[in-house]
Amino acid sequence: MTHTRTETDPTATSSGSTVAPVANTIADPAPLGLAAFALTTLVLSVFNAKLIGSGETVVLGLALAYGGLAQLLAGMWEFVKGNTFGALAFSSYGAFWLSFWYLLNHLPTDAAGRDLDHGIGVYLLAWGIFTLYMFIASIRVSGAVMAVFAALTLTFFALSIGDFITSDGWTKFGGWLGIVTAILAWYASFAGVTNFTFKRTVLPTYPR
Numbered sequence: 001m002t003h004t005r006t007e008t009d010p011t012a013t014s015s016g017s018t019v020a021p022v023a024n025t026i027a028d029p030a031p032l033g034l035a036a037f038a039l040t041t042l043v044l045s046v047f048n049a050k051l052i053g054s055g056e057t058v059v060l061g062l063a064l065a066y067g068g069l070a071q072l073l074a075g076m077w078e079f080v081k082g083n084t085f086g087a088l089a090f091s092s093y094g095a096f097w098l099s100f101w102y103l104l105n106h107l108p109t110d111a112a113g114r115d116l117d118h119g120i121g122v123y124l125l126a127w128g129i130f131t132l133y134m135f136i137a138s139i140r141v142s143g144a145v146m147a148v149f150a151a152l153t154l155t156f157f158a159l160s161i162g163d164f165i166t167s168d169g170w171t172k173f174g175g176w177l178g179i180v181t182a183i184l185a186w187y188a189s190f191a192g193v194t195n196f197t198f199k200r201t202v203l204p205t206y207p208r
Contacts, residue, residue, distance in 0.1 A: 026077055028196065033074030033090035034148075034189035040067030040097055042182035048159065049175025050168070060101055067097030085137055096127060114166065121163035128156030143206030144188040151181040 040062045047056040075091030103123075108116060135149035155177040162170035191203035 026080060028192060029074040029077035029081070029090070030086055031189045031192035031196075033071050033078075033086070033094075034185045034192065036066045036070040036074070037090075037093055038182045038185035038189060041178050041185065045155075045175045045178030045182060047175070048178060049172050051175075057104060060104060063097040063101040063104075068094050068101060069098075070094070071097065085134075085141060089134060092130065117163045117166055121160050124156050124160035124163060128153060128160055131156055140208050142188075142208055143204075144184070144191060145205070146208075148181060148184045148188055151177060151184055155181050 040059065043062055044056070044059045046052055047059070071090045071094030073094075075087050075089070075094055078086035078090055103120075108119075111119065131149060131153045135146065135153050138146045138149045155174050158170055158174035158177055161167065162174055187203070188205060191205045194202045195205075
């Protein structure tokens with residue numbers, strides 16, 4: 001007679017022992033993703049706020065390697081951990097920085113009039129809309145993460161307005177909002193790694 005073995009535990013092996021789920025064997029990728037986002041955002045925002053007058057392309061290396069690739073990897077690891085919010089956020093903003101890197105390296109040369117400004121305005125507006133609904137989702141994550149998304153939403157909208165109406169004032173305002181966003185993201189990253197290494201809550205994130 002042939003017997004069919006039914007697996008009731010997806011982590012069980014043929015010998016009857018169990019293997020820990022993969023999600024429990026990897027570190028929390030959120031501090032990495034937040035740090036990559038914070039540092040890249042800070043450098044770009046310093047130029048948007050006109051604290052440095054020229055040389056904006058210095059951010060390109062960060063946009064590709066840290067803000068882009070490192071965040072994208074953090075997003076993939078969040079998928080493994082089963083964190084839908086973190087996976088969507090880090091993957092998307094990693095892709096944002098990669099697209100920003102490409103954009104600055106391939107600005108169209110055939111744009112007529114203010115079409116390029118308007119095109120970048122639409123680009124930033126679309127990211128603002130995405131960030132707005134991620135802010136709504138972040139309300140159930142933590143106070144620290146919610147603050148990051150609130151500031152980032154305002155940053156995208158301010159920069160978008162600056163491009164639509166060609167206003168240095170709005171761009172500078174968006175730059176300062178970006179600096180605030182970077183500081184908030186750094187705090188969330190700092191809290192995540194510090195609370196882990198100290199094995200207790202040193203810096204509160206106000207989970208919800």
